[in-house]
Amino acid sequence: MQNTNKKLFEETPVPQAVQTMMIPTIIGALVTVLYSLADTLFVGMMNDQIQNAAVALAAPALLAFNAVINLFGIGSSSMMSRALGRGDLKTVCASASLGFYGTVVSGALLSALCYIFMQPFVVLLGGDINTAAATTAYMNWAVVCGAIPTILNVVMGYMVRAEGASLHASIGTMSGCILNMILDPFFILPWGLGMGAAGAGLATFLSNCFACCYFFVLLRVRKKKTNINLNPKYLSLTKEIVFGVMEVGIPAAIQNLLNVTGMTILNNFVAGYGSSAVAAVGIAQKVYMVPIQVALGGTQGVMPLVGYSYASKNKQRFEETIQTVMKLLVPCMVLIMVLCWIFAPSLIRLFMKNEEVITYGAMFLRGFCTCMPFMLVDFLAVSVFQSVGMGKTALVFAILRKIVFEIPAIMILNKIFQASGITYAGFVSEFILSIFAVILLRRIADGFERRNEK
Template sequence: MQDSEKTRLFEQTPIPRAVAQLAIPTILSALVMVLYNLADTYFVGMLNEPIENAAVTLAAPVLLAFNAVNNLFGVGGSSMMSRALGRKDYETVYRSSAFAFYCSIGAGLFFSLLCTVFKGPLLTLLGASTETAAATSGYLLWTVNFGAAPAILNVVMAYLVRSEGSALHASVGTMSGCLLNILLDPIFVLPWGLDMGAEGAGLATFISNCVACLYFFVLLYKKRGHTYVCVSPKKFSMEKQIVRGVCVVGIPASIQNLLNVTGMTILNNFTSAFGANAVAAMGITQKINMVPMNISMGLSQGIMPLISYNYASGNVKRMKGTLLFAVKLSLSFILTMSAIYFLAAGPLVQMFMDNQAIIDYGTRFLRGFCLGLPFLCVDFLAVGVFQATGLGGWAFLFAIMRKIVLEIPALYTLNKLFPLYGLAYAQLTAEVVLAVAAVVVLSRLFRKLQQQHPQKEN
């Protein structure tokens, strides 16, 4: 099957319009994802119970760990599909999507089993104390013990659908679950509803992820015969070419997220030494900081199919033009948001919890975090290019540099020099170095590609 409409999008549509068509739905989806992440914090915060809010913060690394699986099969599978589309190798497209689909289901079920069996050690590892353990366990029950498989599957399916240029459908699927979660949160969390606290927020998340999965199943059924996304068991195989093609991009992306989990766990453990108020404030500021961060990430993910397709087809000029357009767009937005966050840090934190101690902590945390956003934006776009072009080694190197070499040592050092408040500046320390490295590596990459495909530059 060859869809001429999708081919026109990748090959002929003007870059600004193509980026808009692919990235706007992805950015909107990222915005709704931010609202979804903020919803748990916001509605649990309305209880004015620091312990319940701390539970959501302490559980966050486990939910972030889902992204390791999402990236392994979502980023890896979608990159493989888009590159195969650029080569017009449709059989590889089908087999790649089937491999990613069934492996994500298996990984989700294994994740649930693992976290259920090792529940006690997991709570200790997350930094839960005797006062926060029960609330954290209740939140994890629905989001992880029961909810890992649907949480992972709906994100992976969105990646696969987006890889063929259907960014709008991918985003609608993701947003349907997120919006439902926002509607259900107050019903399950607040006293006028079921009054379940943090556990209620977890239950709302579980139901919402199941609904998002249902959307994608219905979509694929209706588009059968007109989509490159294949979930037929007959197309699933462990063929070396497929496994290697998915994993060469997916494994570095997965490791990157596992390192993010490690960094967040260390950050939460340092913060928990200063009490529940500090943990709650750190969680609130991290969620606020996710708004511009996720929008930037949404843009980098949105342009990935366009980058992948034109890389595989040798159209370096279109590939480079796409990246430069995205850089200008993303940096303009991020610089504006960083200025707003720095100037209005206190009122932003107060929106989530009207507790003076938490506002004081959160104001100083947010001002530290927001300074790193412009550099993080450049890093996201660079890693997106590495993933889109199958250069998993560079993505892996950047992940190691970000966490192991730079950020985690900075957490230890800055916390020792400036107890608690220094933690918020570790990300800035790492991202400045990585942004410079990203510019250097991308410049060399494009020079090399232009030498390999000079005929495509005219």
Template sequence: MAKEVNKEVFEVLPVPQAVAKFVVPSLASTLITIIYSLADTLFVGMLNNPSQLAGLTVAFPYYQFLNAFSSLWGVGTNSVMSRALGEKDYDRVSKASSHGFWGSLVFMAVVCVIFQILEKPLLYVAGASAQSYDSASVYMLIVFVIGGIPTVLSIVMSNLLRAEGHAKSASSGLMLGGLLNCILDPIFIFGADMGVAGAAVATLISNCVSLIFLIVVYIRIRETSYITLKPFPGGVSWKLIKDVILVGLPSGCLTVLGATGCIIQTSLYSLYGDAAVAGWGVVNRISFISIYTVHGVAQGVLPLIGYNYGAKNFKRVRSVNKCAFLITEILAWAIMILSLIFSAGIIKIFINDAATIEAGVQIMRKYMLCTPFMAIVLLVSTLCQAVGKWQYSLIMLAIRQLVFNIPITFLLNSLFAMKGVASGQPTTELICFIGALFVYHRCFYRAMNKEELLSKKVS
């Protein structure tokens, strides 16, 4: 059977409709992922034990490392595949899909062993106390060390499918895992009386089910797809692996740097007790609503941008970008306003402990001010990756975290204590927002204008 790509969606369908076709399933998947990320915190919080919630908060940044590795391989492979599809280089599409899948598997096998060896110092650096260490340790063992490979492979697999236009199937697999996690959490946490360990087991099972579902989807479409899971057809191509990693590196670094910043913030909040750490844990999860929303929009438009950039249809690329900015900012402002108005009620949903609620409200009303600015910074980063301009994205994100966020957070902590820690992110994002606008102009206007002129001269 002939292999085919839905060219009408990529090339002909009006931009708002094409964006909706990709972004709606991606946002639906993101919504489930948000619920997924909140579920563990919500159900563990119902134990009304700040130490267990603090343990989950301490371990969670390391779970974010799994998202980083997923982005490294998934976003990188998606971008390489999308641009190759636009260039009609179908052999490269197949090889990229295989290298992305098997490369991520080998990579994660090594990483899981390293994290198991370094578990104790990693958790104490993140702010674990004598009371919260056991909870953090068991969560990290089950979710990261045992469950790291299926977690990463499920997200990489969804990116392979999305690159070829199978947005609904890619999103359905992740949604299935998220819904299953919400069902299993109370069963293991309360029914089996496992506490934090129950949340970890539920997450592990859910990610395995997602991976199985996505592999079944691939098996059903493989006769008409350029995706292949045959290990490294034609041999290992280190150049292709390099291309995948370099394009995916900014997304991976974004999450690693974000997780590192979260570890530092958690460590600083630990100076003010387990209630502050638990309150920060809730705020951190709420902030993920905005992060995952931007991620959902960006992942949705990434194949459209990559394909049309590869086909040198720059007018369509710019139109897709405008739609992405509009959707992202509307959602970001809505999230910020709601979180500021209902901060106390939101914290109370997760844990009914007076000290934790008080600390959480103070943190939320400062921290969530970053949302509209952060949305633009993260979106610009992903748009740069979509067209292979990974250098812009990487430099911008490294400066954001290392030059601004970490030093500013330490400085404000020394000046204003806990409220200063919460103010570090908004201050950083406001500065980086200005830089992101400059990067976008340079990457999408100056660079594409030059390429358009070259294309006209060649033709």
């Protein structure tokens, strides 16, 4: 075992190191959201609101996958980065092994639960007599069959990135996404198999299987250059390894479950305005995923640099990494916010020509996009907390975001402004939270040496 990217973590100028880790991650994240948009785009070409609503209603179920991804992807990669910073390569290998096998077991469990409780689950997501059949058909492929490969390829990307191989991690994720976009029209549209929403789910399942195969081949080819080994003999369930991964992973997973809860509540409120509103909010959420993935890709892409610098007690590199991300991405978020606001109707029209859906969708998208710059600051703070092992602080942020601020704001704004007010709940939450984020990041930097001594 060896630290093959020590130069990147310790010697490469910070702006260059940040771009090396961040750019492939952002590109990979954008390709990921493009394939998600492709599902909505091709289903929308059928001009069937039921099929489009089915994809929108199933979105929280797919978002729930991120709970497992965060548990084992963020948990194990954070542990790996900090272990690399300390030069503890045995822990790097053990953490990766726990992440892999934990993902497989958890994915299988999610598949089984969804299969057994499909009907009440679809109702919980907001499905009704009109949309239940299409939603179930989509979820049979995307969730029941697809849970393990969908989750595993992202977790493996996290682990590969933790060693500094950001480009390979992004290629692995992108390969599945590109295949998905190729398969979508054939499976979804009438000139192909004409499966509608179910076809989108099948394409997602097959493409994620392909992405997993890429990572298996990559690890085989790079077996002398990586500390990630999938041989079960490297699996360690010692207290140090399990607690180290779970300390960050469990709060990250809970954070995602809270996101799913928030989206489900939002969808249920929107469902009260009819199927056109449900289809519209689904499209708006898919478009909004573009800036979200830019923010997530940028902030999570530098997690290995942050964690390594923190563990190796390099305060200057730690602070400069955070500052560089802010300087690069906050202006980017402002620009995207302005463009989304101006071109909201045109963006919705790309996916569906129904005028009622376009009106609702533009209104929802404009509400979503107002929080973008503040969201970036909040995402960065959470990534830093996760990188340095402050999982509990990240969890507090998640509780504040959804339980304390956003969900009450949804209820209050819906009561006062109806549908037009619902989507500004995110702005309320992210704006308040960004103030706390700046304060806590400053405190981490100020107490850097003291924290590392502990």
